[in-house]
Amino acid sequence: MRRFFWGVVVTLLILIALPLVLLGTGVFNMAATEGPGALETTLATWTVDRSVKVRAPQEISPVKDDPAAVEAGMVHYRAMCLQCHGAQDVQQHEFAQGLNPPPPDLAAAGKDWSDGELFWITKHGIRMTGMPAFGKSHSDEEIWQIVAFLRKLDNLSASQVAALREGEEAGHHHDHDAHEAGNQEAVAGHDEAADRAEPREAGGEDRLSEVEGETPYQR
Numbered sequence: 111m112r113r114f115f116w117g118v119v120v121t122l123l124i125l126i127a128l129p130l131v132l133l134g135t136g137v138f139n140m141a142a143t144e145g146p147g148a149l150e151t152t153l154a155t156w157t158v159d160r161s162v163k164v165r166a167p168q169e170i171s172p173v174k175d176d177p178a179a180v181e182a183g184m185v186h187y188r189a190m191c192l193q194c195h196g197a198q199d200v201q202q203h204e205f206a207q208g209l210n211p212p213p214p215d216l217a218a219a220g221k222d223w224s225d226g227e228l229f230w231i232t233k234h235g236i237r238m239t240g241m242p243a244f245g246k247s248h249s250d251e252e253i254w255q256i257v258a259f260l261r262k263l264d265n266l267s268a269s270q271v272a273a274l275r276e277g278e279e280a281g282h283h284h285d286h287d288a289h290e291a292g293n294q295e296a297v298a299g300h301d302e303a304a305d306r307a308e309p310r311e312a313g314g315e316d317r318l319s320e321v322e323g324e325t326p327y328q329r
């Protein structure tokens with residue numbers, strides 16, 4: 111009996127120690143330039159899929175097909191998603207080409223998910239990938255607006271494409287103030303960031319300016 115006990119203990123120690131020794135050799139290449147193997151891709155994709163599916167809300171979007179929500183969602187998309195995900199005839203930003211895993215084309219990838227799942231992913235992000243959680247800086251209402259726009263990504267009008275490209279959605283700013291009336295500090299912080307972004311935006315070039323205004327770290 112005693113022998114059996116020690117056998118179990120030693121086996122467990124080896125089971126724990128071996129992987130640690132393996133990791134300690136540095137055998138795993140964590141470089142973003144190194145693609146994952148087939149096993150990792152399959153396992154990780156499945157893990158994310160299950161994780162999202164058991165947590166996502168079942169409800170249908172409260173702003174489904176509402177044109178005003180789609181329009182508001184587009185402004186958010188341009189400010190916060192376009193850099194990585196791109197859109198029809200709009201290139202992703204250069205830095206996004208170095209992300210691993212790569213940000214997928216959401217016009218196609220969005221079809222794999224329900225509204226609630228898109229909402230959950232946008233709100234909570236996907237850990238250990240470049241996909242940020244937008245729930246830290248955005249209300250549920252704003253996230254539903256983004257989801258409403260994601261549904262239109264596969265069929266953008268010429269003017270929507272032009273607006274995404276040029277960053278010149280006339281009269282629209284990435285404005286959170288209306289939704290954050292209760293949070294004076296955030297409103298003040300955002301105003302400041304928006305003001306800074308204004309002149310650069312007028313140049314029509316620097317799409318990142320609004321994203322900078324978006325990060326909680328600037329507040």
Ligand code: HEC
Nearest residue numbers: 190191194209211212213214219231232236239240241242
């Ligand atoms: C900094 C880059 C970056 C930004 C900005 C970004 N994403 Fe992502 N996103 C990613 C990456 C990388 C993935 C792939 C994650 C993976 O493979 O599991 C991803 C995955 C997703 C997915 C899951 C797609 C799928 O089928 O795997 C959705 C939905 C999504 N993003 C929506 C958004 C929305 C909406 C925004 C803006 C509010 C946004 N993303 C902004 C990098 C980004």
